[in-house]
Amino acid sequence: xxxxxxxxxxxxxxxxxxxxxxxxxxxxxxxxxxxxxxxxxxxxxxxxxxxxxxxxxxxxxxxxxxxxxxxxxxxxxxxxxxxxxxxxxxxxxxxxxxxxxxxxxxxxxxxxxxxxxxxxxxxxxxxxxxxxxxxxxxxxxxxxxxxxxxxxxxxxxxxxxxxxxxxxxxxxxxxxxxxxxxxxxxxxxxxxxxxxxxxxxxxxxxxxxxxxxxxxxxxxxxxxxxxxxxxxxxxxxxxxxxxxxxxxxxxxxxxxxxxxxxxxxxxxxxxxxxxxxxxxxxxxxxxxxxxxxxxxxxxxxxxxxxxxxxxxxxxxxxxxxxxxxxxxxxxxxxxxxxxxxxxxxx
Amino acid sequence: xxxxxxxxxxxxxxxxxxxxxxxxxxxxxxxxxxxxxxxxxxxxxxxxxxxxxxxxxxxxxxxxxxxxxxxxxxxxxxxxxxxxxxxxxxxxxxxxxxxxxxxxxxxxxxxxxxxxxxxxxxxxxxxxxxxxxxxxxxxxxxxxxxxxxxxxxxxxxxxxxxxxxxxxxxxxxxxxxxxxxxxxxxxxxxxxxxxxxxxxxxxxxxxxxxxxxxxxxxxxxxxxxxxxxxxxxxxxxxxxxxxxxxxxxxxxxxxxxxxxxxxxxxxxxxxxxxxxxxxxxxxxxxxxxxxxxxxxxxxxxxxxxxxxxxxxxxxxxxxxxxxxxxxxxxxxxxxxxxxxxxxxxx
Numbered sequence: 001x002x003x004x005x006x007x008x009x010x011x012x013x014x015x016x017x018x019x020x021x022x023x024x025x026x027x028x029x030x031x032x033x034x035x036x037x038x039x040x041x042x043x044x045x046x047x048x049x050x051x052x053x054x055x056x057x058x059x060x061x062x063x064x065x066x067x068x069x070x071x072x073x074x075x076x077x078x079x080x081x082x083x084x085x086x087x088x089x090x091x092x093x094x095x096x097x098x099x100x101x102x103x104x105x106x107x108x109x110x111x112x113x114x115x116x117x118x119x120x121x122x123x124x125x126x127x128x129x130x131x132x133x134x135x136x137x138x139x140x141x142x143x144x145x146x147x148x149x150x151x152x153x154x155x156x157x158x159x160x161x162x163x164x165x166x167x168x169x170x171x172x173x174x175x176x177x178x179x180x181x182x183x184x185x186x187x188x189x190x191x192x193x194x195x196x197x198x199x200x201x202x203x204x205x206x207x208x209x210x211x212x213x214x215x216x217x218x219x220x221x222x223x224x225x226x227x228x229x230x231x232x233x234x235x236x237x238x239x240x241x242x243x244x245x246x247x248x249x250x251x252x253x254x255x256x257x258x259x260x261x262x263x264x265x266x267x268x269x270x271x272x273x274x275x276x277x278x279x280x281x282x283x284x285x286x287x288x289x290x291x292x293x294x295x296x297x298x299x300x301x302x303x304x305x306x307x308x309x310x311x312x313x314x315x316x317x318x319x320x321x322x323x324x325x326x327x328x329x330x331x332x333x334x335x336x337x338x339x340x341x342x343x344x345x346x
Numbered sequence: 347x348x349x350x351x352x353x354x355x356x357x358x359x360x361x362x363x364x365x366x367x368x369x370x371x372x373x374x375x376x377x378x379x380x381x382x383x384x385x386x387x388x389x390x391x392x393x394x395x396x397x398x399x400x401x402x403x404x405x406x407x408x409x410x411x412x413x414x415x416x417x418x419x420x421x422x423x424x425x426x427x428x429x430x431x432x433x434x435x436x437x438x439x440x441x442x443x444x445x446x447x448x449x450x451x452x453x454x455x456x457x458x459x460x461x462x463x464x465x466x467x468x469x470x471x472x473x474x475x476x477x478x479x480x481x482x483x484x485x486x487x488x489x490x491x492x493x494x495x496x497x498x499x500x501x502x503x504x505x506x507x508x509x510x511x512x513x514x515x516x517x518x519x520x521x522x523x524x525x526x527x528x529x530x531x532x533x534x535x536x537x538x539x540x541x542x543x544x545x546x547x548x549x550x551x552x553x554x555x556x557x558x559x560x561x562x563x564x565x566x567x568x569x570x571x572x573x574x575x576x577x578x579x580x581x582x583x584x585x586x587x588x589x590x591x592x593x594x595x596x597x598x599x600x601x602x603x604x605x606x607x608x609x610x611x612x613x614x615x616x617x618x619x620x621x622x623x624x625x626x627x628x629x630x631x632x633x634x635x636x637x638x639x640x641x642x643x644x645x646x647x648x649x650x651x652x653x654x655x656x657x658x659x660x661x662x663x664x665x666x667x668x669x670x671x672x673x674x675x676x677x678x679x680x681x682x683x684x685x686x687x688x689x690x691x692x
Binding site for chain 1 (some may be wrong): 357358359369370373374412414415421424425427428431435444445446448449459460463464465466467486489490520578586607610611612613614615633634637638639640
C-alpha cells in the first residue's frame with residue numbers, strides 16, 4: 001500500500017486501511033479502550049509506526065500541530081457572524097485544519113474561559129471575533145498562540161487585526177439620511193464604558209462616526225444617542241426610549257442589523273409605519289436585511305471578506321510567528337432599501 | 347496555598363498561582379516553547395506535580411477526560427440552532443466542560459470529517475444535531491465516544507436521542523389552517539431521498555405528519571408537497587413553484603421558520619399580501635417568528651429544552667457508558683400569529 005502523500009496529514013482512516021482493521025478498532029487502541037485483542041493492538045501500532053501517524057494528543061507534547069483553529073464568537077444569534085464564519089471556512093476547509101467555535105458571551109470572564117480552553121487544548125491558532133477583553137488579555141493570548149482579532153481596531157505588535165472602517169460606515173448612514181432631508185437622526189449604540197478599550201471597539205467607533213458625520217452636516221444639536229446592547233432586545237428598548245421623546249426622531253440608525261430587528265418591533269408596536277413615519281437603518285447587511293418584507297437599509301461590511309482575510313493572516317502567522325503584524329481595514333458600502341425615505345412633512 | 351477543591355478540575359491558572367509565575371510561563375513550559383529558563387521549568391513542573399494537574403494532551407493517553415464536548419450543527423444560519431445551543435450551555439456552563447461547535451454543512455462527507463475530528467481530538471462526548479449521516483456512521487461514532495443525537499428519531503442501542511414529536515407538530519399546523527377554512531394547504535419539505543434514513547429524519551416526519559393530517563381532515567386530494575431544502579433559498583424557490591400553480595394554494599406550511607423567510611420573500615415579490623391573499627406557517631418558533639413585522643405562526647418545539655435534555659443525557663452517558671439508551675420526545679405547541687387567517691373568498 002502506498003504511503004499517503006507527504007503534504008497531507010496522516011489520519012486514523014489511513015492507519016485503519018494500512019492495518020486492515022476498522023477505524024473503530026484504531027480509535028479503541030488509541031484510547032486504550034476495552035475490547036481490543038493484543039494482536040489487534042500490535043497490528044495498529046505497527047501501522048502507526050509505518051505511516052508516522054501522530055495522534056492528536058501526542059502531537060502536542062512534541063511542539064507539533066493539533067490542526068485545530070478556535071473561533072470565539074460573541075453571540076451566535078447575531079446573523080452577521082455566520083458571514084465571517086463562512087469566509088473563514090471558505091479558506092480553511094481546503095486545509096487540514098478543523099474549525100471549532102465557542103461562544104464568548106460578550107463577557108470578559110467568559111472570554112477568559114474560552115481562550116484558556118483553546119490554549120489548553122493546544123489549538124494552533126485562534127480567531128477572536130469582536131472580543132471585549134482587555135488588550136492585556138488579548139496580548140497574553142497572542143503571546144501563547146497565533147491570534148487574529150476581528151472587528152476590533154487598534155494596532156498590536158503581537159496579533160493581526162481585520163475590521164471594517166466603522167467611522168466611514170457610520171458616516172455613510174448619516175449622509176444617506178441627511179440627503180433624504182432628515183435632521184433628527186438618532187443612534188442606538190452598544191454601551192461601552194471601559195476607557196481601556198473604547199478607542200478600539202467597533203461599536204464605539206460607529207457611535208463616534210455618527211457624531212462626526214452629524215457635526216459635518218451641521219446637525220450637532222440633533223445628536224441623540226441611546227446606549228443599550230447590540231441585541232434584538234437592545235434595539236427594542238432603545239427604540240422605546242427614542243419614541244417616547246417629546247420631539248421624536250424621524251430616523252433611527254441602529255448600530256447593527258440585529259439591533260434594527262428590535263427597533264422594527266418597537267416601531268410596529270407603537271403603530272408607526274416604516275418609512276412613512278420613521279426611517280430605520282442598520283449595519284452589517286445580513287441576509288435578514290435583504291429579506292423582502294424587511295428590506296432594511298444597511299451598511300455592508302463584507303463579513304465574508306473579513307473572515308477570509310482573517311483565515312489567510314492566521315495561516316501566515318502559524319507558518320511564521322515572527323512576521324510583522326498586519327492591520328487590515330476593509331471599506332464598507334451602503335445598501336439603500338425600503339426602510340429609509342424622506343421624513344414626514346413637519 | 348490551599349489546594350483547589352477536589353470537585354473542580356485543576357487549571358493552568360491554579361498551576362501559575364501555585365508556582366508564582368504567569369500563566370504565559372506555564373503555557374510555554376507545557377508547550378516546550380522557547381523562552382523559559384531551566385529554573386522556571388522546574389518551578390512549573392513542581393507545581394504540576396503538587397496539584398496533580400493533567401494537561402489536556404497528557405490526559406488522553408491515560409484514558410482520561412479532555413473536558414471537551416463537541417456539538418455538530420448542520421447550519422449556523424438557521425436561527426433555531428442557537429436555541430439548542432443555549433439549552434446545552436445552560437447545563438454545561440456550570441460544569442468543567444467546554445463546548446466546541448463545528449458546522450456539519452448538511453453533507454455526509456462534511457459530517458464524517460467533523461465527527462472524525464472530534465474523535466481524533468479526544469472529546470469526551472458529542473452532540474450531533476439533525477445529522478444526515480447513515481445510522482451505521484452514527485453508531486460507529488457512538489461506539490467510540492458517548493453520543494447524543496438531537497432532532498432525529500429512531501431508537502438506537504448505542505446513542506441517546508432527543509427530538510420533538512414532529513408528527514404531532516405538523517398536524518397542529520394543518521388543523522389550525524383547516525379550522526380557519528383552508529383546503530389548498532401546501533407544504534415545503536427538505537428533500538429526503540435516502541431510504542436508509544427517511545424514517546428517522548425530522549423533515550421527513552413533518553412531511554408525513556402533514557400527509558396524515560390532511561387525510562384525517564378529508565383533504566387527501568389537496569396534498570401538495572414541494573421538495574427543496576430547509577434554507578431561506580429553499581423556501582424562496584419552493585414558494586415560487588407553488589405560486590405558479592394554476593390553482594395556487596391559499597396556505598403554505600413551511601417545514602422550518604428559515605424556510606418561511608424565503609416564502610415571505612417570494613410572496614412579497616409576487617405582490618401578494620399576507621395573510622389576506624395567502625397564509626404562511628413555519629416550524630421552530632424562532633425569535634424571528636416572534637418579531638413584530640413578521641409575526642409568523644409557528645410550531646414551538648422548545649429548542650432550549652431539547653438542548654438541556656441532550657446535555658443531561660450526555661453527562662449521564664459520560665459517567666456511565668453502559669446505561670441503557672434513552673429516547674426523549676418532547677411535545678410541540680402551536681403559536682398562532684398574524685401570518686395565518688381565513689382564506690380569501692373563492
